[in-house]
Amino acid sequence: MGEEAVEFSVEKVAEDCKQSTVDVGDRTYVIGRSDDDSKSSIIIKILEKLTQTWVVPTVLGTQPTLTESQSAIPVNDEKILIIEKGVPLNESIWFLEIDTPFVKQQRKIKGTEVVSWSKGVIGVGQKPVVISGPSGVGKGTLIAKLMKDYPSKFGFSVSHTTRSPREKEIDGVHYHFTERSKIEKDISEGKFLEFAHVHGNIYGTSIEAVESVTDEGKRCILDIDVQGARSVRASSLEAIFIFVCPPSFEELEKRLRARGTETEEQIQKRLRNARAELDQSNSPGLFDHLLVNDDLETCYENLKQLLSLDDDQEDSDDLFIKDGKQTASFCIVSKHDSEILLQPEPNEAKNGATSLLALDLSSLSGGAPGRTRGLKIRSINSF
Ligand SMILES: Nc1nc2c(ncn2[C@@H]2O[C@H](COP(=O)(O)OP(=O)(O)O)[C@@H](O)[C@H]2O)c(=O)[nH]1
Numbered sequence: 001m002g003e004e005a006v007e008f009s010v011e012k013v014a015e016d017c018k019q020s021t022v023d024v025g026d027r028t029y030v031i032g033r034s035d036d037d038s039k040s041s042i043i044i045k046i047l048e049k050l051t052q053t054w055v056v057p058t059v060l061g062t063q064p065t066l067t068e069s070q071s072a073i074p075v076n077d078e079k080i081l082i083i084e085k086g087v088p089l090n091e092s093i094w095f096l097e098i099d100t101p102f103v104k105q106q107r108k109i110k111g112t113e114v115v116s117w118s119k120g121v122i123g124v125g126q127k128p129v130v131i132s133g134p135s136g137v138g139k140g141t142l143i144a145k146l147m148k149d150y151p152s153k154f155g156f157s158v159s160h161t162t163r164s165p166r167e168k169e170i171d172g173v174h175y176h177f178t179e180r181s182k183i184e185k186d187i188s189e190g191k192f193l194e195f196a197h198v199h200g201n202i203y204g205t206s207i208e209a210v211e212s213v214t215d216e217g218k219r220c221i222l223d224i225d226v227q228g229a230r231s232v233r234a235s236s237l238e239a240i241f242i243f244v245c246p247p248s249f250e251e252l253e254k255r256l257r258a259r260g261t262e263t264e265e266q267i268q269k270r271l272r273n274a275r276a277e278l279d280q281s282n283s284p285g286l287f288d289h290l291l292v293n294d295d296l297e298t299c300y301e302n303l304k305q306l307l308s309l310d311d312d313q314e315d316s317d318d319l320f321i322k323d324g325k326q327t328a329s330f331c332i333v334s335k336h337d338s339e340i341l342l343q344p345e346p347n348e349a350k351n352g353a354t355s356l357l358a359l360d361l362s363s364l365s366g367g368a369p370g371r372t373r374g375l376k377i378r379s380i381n382s383f
């Protein structure tokens with residue numbers, strides 16, 4: 001897998017696929033569609049111009065759905081913007097990350113050349129909320145209340161886990177219950193935002209679990225342990241971090257036993273881990289808010305207050321999102337500073353799509369392994 005010298009020439013590449021070529025520094029990136037074999041896929045090849053050698057990188061992230069062709073332009077030394085042809089604008093914007101911090105880190109881990117896809121999304125979306133705290137403190141109870149009271153506002157990030165389902169747990173709703181080998185493979189393929197070994201099992205948040213909630217316009221809630229919170233802090237996902245504490249250790253033990261879902265051995269393990277989690281809750285810069293869950297209703301009110309405090313971005317992107325909902329297909333014309341000019345594909349003019357669009361990339365956030373958010377769009381009326 002990964003870096004290898006490949007014997008093919010530019011002419012051979014041109015035969016193989018409908019391609020875009022993008023020069024960034026001493027490299028030419030060839031992005032195209034391969035029709036080899038029965039399975040079509042997007043292929044990425046890199047030409048090292050100085051040595052005239054080809055490199056086939058390891059490609060991470062979810063790739064765009066295949067379309068006939070695409071237009072591409074470098075944004076900077078770190079990423080290339082790609083607009084897919086033949087799909088509505090808000091489905092068509094993608095970034096190929098070639099030297100972002102995430103790509104650099106993955107290159108080190110894998111020891112091969114790496115590039116990563118990230119889908120471009122218009123508007124920022126609300127920051128996800130990470131909720132951590134020891135087992136039995138009441139995280140699930142608080143989250144269930146929030147989801148019941150505000151079903152259109154919040155969505156739950158359904159984690160993957162190797163632990164067995166409890167009696168009332170539903171696969172795909174509470175967790176995606178999964179085999180160890182499957183989750184390990186998906187983690188190695190870069191499909192997870194974070195993962196951790198907790199109470200003897202693997203738990204992890206897939207990128208899709210979080211991003212699909214945000215794409216629906218809902219605020220994503222993650223119930224993950226302290227190690228997971230630390231990983232999310234270090235990732236490109238900007239979130240709010242809340243730690244839920246019990247009023248006392250004795251009360252925590254009481255709740256855990258009263259829940260009646262674990263064996264004595266499992267309870268002992270969870271209580272040991274609880275001490276470590278409580279110690280870590282004070283790590284500088286990790287959690288933004290600590291909530292004590294003594295009386296449930298009081299704690300719930302405090303949680304609601306915290307969340308509405310951070311609602312400043314709500315509805316602020318309507319204008320951009322409206323323009324992004326254009327169903328016409330566009331292609332890249334030029335780049336000026338951080339604005340990219342897009343024009344409708346020639347056959348779209350007859351559908352009434354005549355205006356040019358300016359795609360503003362000045363305030364991007366996130367990026368691989370999740371989405372690239374913060375794109376702004378405005379129409380430029382042709383005269
Ligand atoms: N890092 C990480 N932790 C998770 C994830 N999903 C759940 N957890 C944590 O795993 C721990 C155990 O969860 P669970 O088995 O449902 O037990 P409970 O907390 O006692 O209800 C809790 O601390 C959860 O917050 C995940 O995707 N990533």
Ligand SMILES: Nc1ncnc2c1ncn2[C@@H]1O[C@H](COP(=O)(O)OP(=O)(O)O)[C@@H](O)[C@H]1O
Nearest residue numbers: 135136137138139140141255259293294295296
């Ligand atoms: N404030 C509270 N006071 C008393 N019991 C609570 C409170 N919050 C939650 N519980 C109960 O404690 C148990 C553990 O709560 P749960 O939400 O499953 O915890 P977690 O998801 O953090 O493991 C459940 O039986 C729940 O009904």
